[in-house]
Amino acid sequence: MSTRDEDDVRERKRWEDAEEERNYWESIEDEKREEEEKAAQSRADAIEAMETWFFDQFEDPQVEMPRDSEEQSFIFPWGGPFEAGDVLHGEFSHRFDEATIMAAVEHIERDGTVEWAPTSHGDFYEHPDSEPDEEPEATRLELTGRILNRLDQLEAAIAAMPGQPGNIGHNAPPEEIGLPPYGDEEVAEIKTAIAETRTALAEAEPDAAALAGQSHRFEQWGKKLGLWLAKKGDLAFDELIKNGIKAITWAGALALFGDLARDLVALAKALLGHF
Numbered sequence: 001m002s003t004r005d006e007d008d009v010r011e012r013k014r015w016e017d018a019e020e021e022r023n024y025w026e027s028i029e030d031e032k033r034e035e036e037e038k039a040a041q042s043r044a045d046a047i048e049a050m051e052t053w054f055f056d057q058f059e060d061p062q063v064e065m066p067r068d069s070e071e072q073s074f075i076f077p078w079g080g081p082f083e084a085g086d087v088l089h090g091e092f093s094h095r096f097d098e099a100t101i102m103a104a105v106e107h108i109e110r111d112g113t114v115e116w117a118p119t120s121h122g123d124f125y126e127h128p129d130s131e132p133d134e135e136p137e138a139t140r141l142e143l144t145g146r147i148l149n150r151l152d153q154l155e156a157a158i159a160a161m162p163g164q165p166g167n168i169g170h171n172a173p174p175e176e177i178g179l180p181p182y183g184d185e186e187v188a189e190i191k192t193a194i195a196e197t198r199t200a201l202a203e204a205e206p207d208a209a210a211l212a213g214q215s216h217r218f219e220q221w222g223k224k225l226g227l228w229l230a231k232k233g234d235l236a237f238d239e240l241i242k243n244g245i246k247a248i249t250w251a252g253a254l255a256l257f258g259d260l261a262r263d264l265v266a267l268a269k270a271l272l273g274h275f
Contacts, residue, residue, distance in 0.1 A: 043103070046096050050088055050104040057122035058082055065117045066209030074117070077212045077265050079126040081115035084108045087124075126269075143267040144201050150260050151194050157253040158190055186221075193217050197264070208268040215264035222257025 061074040061081065074081070084105045092101055118124035197214045200206050 043100055046100050047104045047107055050092055050096070050101070051108055053091070054084060054088065054104075054108055057119060057124055058084075058087070058116035059119050060113050061115065061117040063117070064120070066212045074115070075212050075216045076117055077126075077215070077268055078120075079118045079124055081117065082124065083114060084116065139270050140267065143263055143270060147260065147263050147267065148198065148201060150256055150263065151197060154253065154256040154260065155191070155194055157256060158187055190221060197260075206267070206271060208271040211264045211271070212268040215261045215268070218257050218264070219261035222254060222261065225254050225257065 061076065065074045065076055067074050085102070088101050088104055096104075118126070193214060197211070200210050200214070
C-alpha cells in the first residue's frame with residue numbers, strides 16, 4: 001500500500017471516529033432533550049390535573065357568596081375562605097414536589113383571586129343538614145322564633161347600655177377603663193340592624209344572603225364588645241356597678257351578639273337547603 005493510500009486510510013479512520021463521537025454526543029443530547037420534554041409534559045399534566053381538581057372544588061366567591069356591603073368583604077357561610085396553596089399541599093404533597101404545586105397555585109391565582117369559596121357540589125362545602133320535607137320548615141320556624149326573641153333581648157340590652165361616658169352615673173369612667181365600645185352612632189346602627197333583621201324575617205321567603213350579612217354584622221359587634229370587656233376586665237365591671245349599671249347587661253349583650261350571629265347563619269343554611 002502506498003504512502004498516499006495509508007494516509008487516506010488514516011484520514012478516513014479519523015473521520016469515522018469523529019463521526020462516531022459526534023453521533024454519540026448527539027444521541028446523549030437527544031436523550032437529554034427527550035427527558036426534559038417528558039419532564040416538562042409531566043409537570044404541565046400535573047399542573048393541569050391540580051387546576052382541574054381545584055376548580056371542581058372551589059370557585060370565585062363572587063359566584064355565590066353573600067357580600068357584606070359595610071365591610072366590603074365576602075361572607076363564607078358554607079366554609080372558607082380557602083387558599084389554593086393550603087388545599088393543594090394538603091391534597092397533592094404526596095404526589096408532586098413543592099415547585100410543581102406552587103406553579104399550579106400561581107396559575108390558579110393568575111387573575112388576582114387568592115381567597116376561594118367551596119363549590120356547592122364539592123367535598124369542602126358545608127352542606128345544610130338534609131332532613132325530611134317537614135323538618136326544615138320546623139327548623140326554620142324554631143330558628144326564626146329564637147332569633148326574634150333574641151332581637152328583643154338585644155334591643156333591651158342596648159337600651160340599658162351606656163353609649164357615652166356621660167351616661168355612666170354623673171361621671172365619666174376613669175381613664176384606665178376607657179370608653180365603652182359603642183357610641184350613639186354605633187348604637188343607632190345596631191338598632192337599624194335589628195329592625196332590618198326583623199323585616200327580613202317577616203318575608204315569606206327570607207333572603208338567605210341578607211341574613212348571612214346581618215349575621216356577620218352582629219358577629220363583628222360582638223367581637224368588639226368582647227375585646228373591650230377582656231381589656232378592661234374586673235375594673236370596668238366594678239366601676240359600672242358602682243355607678244348603678246349591671247355588669248350582666250354587658251355580658252348578656254355579648255352573648256346575644258354571638259347567639260344571633262350563629263342562629264342567622266343556621267337559618268340561612270336551612271333556607272338554602274330547603275330549595
